Amino acid sequence: MHNTAQLQQRIIEGLKEIDMPEFPQNLYEPIKYLLQIGGKRIRPLLTLLAADLFSVDDTDNALPAALAVELFHNFSLMHDDIMDNAPLRRGQQTVHEKWNPNVAILSGDNLLIMAYRQLAKCPPEKLPQLLEAFNTMATEVCEGQQLDMDFENMASVGIDDYLRMIRLKTSVLLGTALKMGAILGNADDNDAQHLYDFGVNVGLAFQLQDDILDVYGDPAQFGKQRGGDILANKKTYLLIKALETAGTDIRPELDRWLATDGPAEAKVNAVTVLYDRLGVRQAAELAKQRYIEQAYAALDAIGVHTTRKTPLRTLAQTLLNRTS
Template sequence: MADSKFIERYRTLFVSQLEAKSKKTDPENLYEPITYMLELGGKRLRPILTLMTAEVFGGSADEAMDAALAVEMFHNFSLVHDDIMDDAPLRRGKTTVHEKWDLNTGILSGDAMLILAYQFFESYPPETFKELTTLFSKTALEVCEGQQYDIDFETREDVTIPEYIKMIEYKTSVLVAAAMKMGATVAKASNKEADAVYEFGRNLGIAFQLQDDYLDAFGNPNTFGKQVGGDIIENKKTFLYLSSMEKGSKEQQESLLHLYSIKPKNPNAKVQAVKSIFQECGAVEATKTEIKSFTHRAFDTLDMMKISKTNKKVLRQFGENLMQRTV
């Protein structure tokens, strides 16, 4: 079962390999920030999915380990650069790399992480290497496209909900989907099954990101690990914001537009005012409904996959745990 012990087994296995295989020390100012970033922890969600999916399709976690390491290294690279772009002070409750060192270190160490991610694939035989790197390059480019959409949306007043869903699909969920498909590829699953597990991951990833948006505004600051209200402070047009603009009264829409046009020195009052509008106009309920919708789509895809009931249960339970944020 995908209970906490089961997840912990993968996590422990992965972290020991991550520590063993990412110990480069010289030059110190290049590699120390990488080690620091990787040791910040996090849920290790994506690499756990790679290892789990490989076993679900009859492969082994050991075979999938280098693909899992590539996924986690890439994910952390993207976070280092995202934090620079967002000028974020905290990541997982700790000082961000560019704040702890400096901007140039953040850029260069991030670049090195991207290259290290590709090197992990070199252990695979040629045919598997080609499949993995082709998927990885496609995914990496989509993540960059998603990040650009995210930046563009900050200065646009006409962002639609479908555009927003596409942005979070590219920025977040394609990497979850690719992490799972890589596990299936290493285990030599059929193309049809590998594509199906990709769809499962893609829909679950969108649900996960929508929930992240919700928690950014309404999460517990002690457990969320990021600055609560960060998206509001950054004027990010999340699903909550877009739903409010769609559902709210003219007065609520005008208030939101005003609040999203200012950057006060003390942002707490702005965060509280925006959250009140989100609640009053039904955006909170709409967001919860959308989260459920994408979670159900993921499970519908899972139901159609030709794997054992036990393995379906493993993936379903993982999805349920994920959406309850217990992993």
């Protein structure tokens, strides 16, 4: 087995080895820029860890699939940032801000093509399974992004709708990254599905934790302005739960704050107090814990020795116990 640091280093090296022409500069420079500003490379790491789980001694066999996952992820980020009008990504200017939206659209398109180019390097006998998993995931991520945008203009969104959206937008990519590694590691269908379920449930728990940290996290550790979701009236698990459970004593006040743009600190503090009165943080924590339990149950069901699962369990714990 390889350790996580070794696999992460191999991903960094693999990304550097991808051939990118110098011309046209405005097509390839934004791609190099986005890849260089990094991130934790969690998704491609999951692919390599999954392959390693099933006794694949040479994870180079799974590296093209891992790189495809990372390139797809960055494609989706580049386009999502345009749709969200986001000024920053990983603390740096977004591509559409640094260049312009047309450049970001075209560079994002090329990232997606590059992802398929990497997939094509996988063992030919595995390609049908890999493409089926990858294409299903890619469609679902687009569906999740559309639902997220639809929610901005909807007066009412239910908890089940929200969980479906974050499953599609965020979680299926984690699950598919693992499933592709399992396929390349010659796992049987049951184990590949258990690993997929592990990833999806970790992803759901991760997003619920993100919702909680936005309101209750330490801004110095979380790296974001406290209550950014509140200021944007973003339909997170906390807000949806609050709207569902608020009675006549609290709902008018909550609606009043949602209808105002500020002052920012007053709005965040007031809505947080209402959340506390309604117990929505506890509800989100309970939901998060349910997904964590489902994730570990799926991991436990995989038919390999427990010690081989330790790197995946450790990575999940790191993701789900974070304060930033």
